[in-house]
Amino acid sequence: MNSFLFDALARIVGSRWVKHRRGELATYSMDGLPTHEAIPGVVVMPGSPHEVRELVRLLHLIQVPFVARGAGTGLSGGALAEEDAVLITLTRLNRILRVDGVRRRASVEPGVVNARLSEAVAPLGLQYVPDPSSQAACTIGGNVAENAGGPHCLKYGVTTNHIVSLEVVLPDGSVTRLGSEQGEPWGPDLVGLFVGSEGMFGIATEITVRLEQMPESVRTMLADFTTVRAASEAVSSIISAGIVPAALEMMDQACVAAVEASIYAAGYPTDAAAVLLVELDGQSEAVGGEAQTVENILLESGARAVRSASALGDRARLWQGRKKAFGAMGRIAPDLAVQDAVVPRSALPGIMDRIEEIRKQYRLTISNVFHAGDGNLHPNISFDRRDPATAARVQLACRDIMAACVAAGGSITGEHGVGSDKLDYMPWIFDAETLGAMRAVRRVFDPAERANPGKVVPVHACREWHAVKSARA
Amino acid sequence: MACSEERPRLSNAIFTRLRALLGTSGVDRDARGLARANPDTSDALSLVCRLAHEEGWKIRVEGRGTWLPPDAPADLVVSTLALEQIVSVSPADLVATVQAGASLEALRRRLADYGMWLAVDPPGRPERSIGSVIATATAGPLRHGFGPVRDHVLGCTVATGDGRLVNAGGRVVKNVAGYDLTKLQVGGFGGFGIIADVHLRLRALPRADVTLVARGPRDVLTSAARDLVSVHLLPSALELLSPALAAESEWVLAARFLGTDAAVQADVRRLGSFGDQKWQPLPADRTAAFWSVAARGSLGGPITLRLGVLGDGVDETIDLLSHDLDEGLISAGAGLGMIRWTGDAPIEQLRSLRRAAAAREIPMTLERAPWPVRRALGHFGAYREGVGQLVGRLRDTFDPGQCLTVALEGADNA
Numbered sequence: 001m002n003s004f005l006f007d008a009l010a011r012i013v014g015s016r017w018v019k020h021r022r023g024e025l026a027t028y029s030m031d032g033l034p035t036h037e038a039i040p041g042v043v044v045m046p047g048s049p050h051e052v053r054e055l056v057r058l059l060h061l062i063q064v065p066f067v068a069r070g071a072g073t074g075l076s077g078g079a080l081a082e083e084d085a086v087l088i089t090l091t092r093l094n095r096i097l098r099v100d101g102v103r104r105r106a107s108v109e110p111g112v113v114n115a116r117l118s119e120a121v122a123p124l125g126l127q128y129v130p131d132p133s134s135q136a137a138c139t140i141g142g143n144v145a146e147n148a149g150g151p152h153c154l155k156y157g158v159t160t161n162h163i164v165s166l167e168v169v170l171p172d173g174s175v176t177r178l179g180s181e182q183g184e185p186w187g188p189d190l191v192g193l194f195v196g197s198e199g200m201f202g203i204a205t206e207i208t209v210r211l212e213q214m215p216e217s218v219r220t221m222l223a224d225f226t227t228v229r230a231a232s233e234a235v236s237s238i239i240s241a242g243i244v245p246a247a248l249e250m251m252d253q254a255c256v257a258a259v260e261a262s263i264y265a266a267g268y269p270t271d272a273a274a275v276l277l278v279e280l281d282g283q284s285e286a287v288g289g290e291a292q293t294v295e296n297i298l299l300e301s302g303a304r305a306v307r308s309a310s311a312l313g314d315r316a317r318l319w320q321g322r323k324k325a326f327g328a329m330g331r332i333a334p335d336l337a338v339q340d341a342v343v344p345r346s347a348l349p350g351i352m353d354r355i356e357e358i359r360k361q362y363r364l365t366i367s368n369v370f371h372a373g374d375g376n377l378h379p380n381i382s383f384d385r386r387d388p389a390t391a392a393r394v395q396l397a398c399r400d401i402m403a404a405c406v407a408a409g410g411s412i413t414g415e416h417g418v419g420s421d422k423l424d425y426m427p428w429i430f431d432a433e434t435l436g437a438m439r440a441v442r443r444v445f446d447p448a449e450r451a452n453p454g455k456v457v458p459v460h461a462c463r464e465w466h467a468v469k470s471a472r473a
Numbered sequence: 474m475a476c477s478e479e480r481p482r483l484s485n486a487i488f489t490r491l492r493a494l495l496g497t498s499g500v501d502r503d504a505r506g507l508a509r510a511n512p513d514t515s516d517a518l519s520l521v522c523r524l525a526h527e528e529g530w531k532i533r534v535e536g537r538g539t540w541l542p543p544d545a546p547a548d549l550v551v552s553t554l555a556l557e558q559i560v561s562v563s564p565a566d567l568v569a570t571v572q573a574g575a576s577l578e579a580l581r582r583r584l585a586d587y588g589m590w591l592a593v594d595p596p597g598r599p600e601r602s603i604g605s606v607i608a609t610a611t612a613g614p615l616r617h618g619f620g621p622v623r624d625h626v627l628g629c630t631v632a633t634g635d636g637r638l639v640n641a642g643g644r645v646v647k648n649v650a651g652y653d654l655t656k657l658q659v660g661g662f663g664g665f666g667i668i669a670d671v672h673l674r675l676r677a678l679p680r681a682d683v684t685l686v687a688r689g690p691r692d693v694l695t696s697a698a699r700d701l702v703s704v705h706l707l708p709s710a711l712e713l714l715s716p717a718l719a720a721e722s723e724w725v726l727a728a729r730f731l732g733t734d735a736a737v738q739a740d741v742r743r744l745g746s747f748g749d750q751k752w753q754p755l756p757a758d759r760t761a762a763f764w765s766v767a768a769r770g771s772l773g774g775p776i777t778l779r780l781g782v783l784g785d786g787v788d789e790t791i792d793l794l795s796h797d798l799d800e801g802l803i804s805a806g807a808g809l810g811m812i813r814w815t816g817d818a819p820i821e822q823l824r825s826l827r828r829a830a831a832a833r834e835i836p837m838t839l840e841r842a843p844w845p846v847r848r849a850l851g852h853f854g855a856y857r858e859g860v861g862q863l864v865g866r867l868r869d870t871f872d873p874g875q876c877l878t879v880a881l882e883g884a885d886n887a
Contacts, residue, residue: 149649158647161624170859176858177857177859184838188867190860196653242679283739293735344565344645375646409644412650433639437654441657441867443870
């Protein structure tokens, strides 16, 4: 990176918003995953969609790679830039542009914080449903890039189910609008293709989302089990009964212990092998009836006790331990590797046993808190990365957990993305042809592969798809 | 474009080549004498596509022949009829893997044995193939409660126009590994490859299934539907049917509630006490027939199109349809939008309607029409600025030899 580039960037955004000193850059050397680190060449912070377009055009002209970044809460090393790349931080683009309560739509800039959007539409009786655990900090733009999930995605779907239209700046600096406010794709479903592309197809500068009506009634239930297997089986029984809870979360004993030893203590029984949180929502009478059914299922599955709450404050207390679990784990060790994988629901009991074996094998502390309803695991490894031997064992354990999930018919990521972290695992679930297809699609949007280079698709494992000059256009 | 009707000798040569590839039972001829490949595995499908690509043959893809007319000009037909296996059903995970040529009805029966269902009720006949429903993204009234077709597809295997096999997505209900290539195939009308098999997200069969109907003037019903959406009622479908489609003398608004007994009973009670509308419950033995008539009604004319609108635009858009075409056979998601029209109209009138819709920011997708209409107008017509270039490059990627005879844009916009 040279001063010519710094000056050119500063001419677009103002020198105040260009960071290139070593100390400044260090802030951006990681995301939420402490196992990956990279220092970007320069950080630039545009304040408007126009500035984003001008930046991307400039970088196209001089053929410099770039990485878009939101709040940096990602958990796959996806928003890291190497020193030959420009990191474009989008947190200044934080305006909620439009809210239409009647049509249940909101248009936002990418830097709007997830929770802020829900707060803004709450007075209208509406909510933006995808609720990653980092929702107090993560941005809608980052959610779009990663196709983020959250506890309430079991019933309502993940980010891709809530995005109807996008204005995007392609890596050549051109601007296009994908989708329609109505949710009907205007042509092939390019919104669906763009969401979850991890910043490699371009930068979304305006995001139109679908809002949902707040439920009339909500019931949260907490059940504790003496075995993880019994809790896992209860999960399957609830779904098989035709009930789709708004959320269905599990915490294992290690996680409960961490929570209860912290300031976030929620009164969870520390002797339980697993705790299930079940949330039902909908029409009040219906919720009441379904709650009874769920309670019966929980007890028949071996729950020792079921606590239930309807009032907001009471429900918040039941949720507190779950919501603050990651914070509570901060007490255990300086670093936390939050992992993410998916298995078919029926494989939950077996995979939990396997994770326990891996924990013992590598002599690590692993706490499990996860979205049990959709089989989305989060084994969290507490460690100190200053100890290279432990850090190496963490990597090996993560690899073994991924291998076990893939062997069970699952996937290497349910909501955190591939980023840098899971690049090596991609050939485990996709053959060379399919990886080649992904790379070819990426080249449709970004022929020079300058947007977030080196992520998601392991280029060495791809079968080559030759770029074809269009005879149709 | 080469067309075998003008090239009988080529057709014979193709037939011979395909027979060498697939065996005698894997090839026959369609009603017009065109060579038809019937691959029964994704590998065989891929080989057929590769051969066509190398020889420069044009392919027409056919499912069970109940939705899109089999009339696109081509050198050979690739049928998914032999890809009819329901490969696996996992009741505990609520996931099934199904070959593209399997019929909706066969799948429905098989899943019912396990107490499960696919919450999709597309227009057309129950014999429609799964591949057709997914490739055209034709969701029915249940879109209101269970989302569009894309929400039910976890992954798919696709043979590209040059015979590559791509395995998009996976078999788990939550998955963000790699780019979401499945989305390109759902509603891609086969322009990005031929779907060989799909992984589907299922649901437990609802314990209760109750439909109530209200009849009256259209504007009264659409207004009632909008009011219903704003209260805490959760119908799985809230569909407005034109008199012709419902085979009644008035417009019909139908609310369908699916779920547990407790939830459905609560919703039905509340519906009865809400507003001035008189709701009549359909007898249980008539519910399936009612929705089946509505679905089949979309075959009552040669052309079906859908317009993407929101609930507050339904009335105005039906006015537009009535003005530019005719009232015809209309099914509209009265709560959250999406209008489907079936009828007949000259190309120029459809073109004019699409322009008028575009001016109102309403996308119009041609779901079904004879080839001359598809060729002229395209399924999608003109794209927004910048999108056409992306779609063109995507098609070049997935069909570099332009073997797949699919009119996404249409001659108007080529």
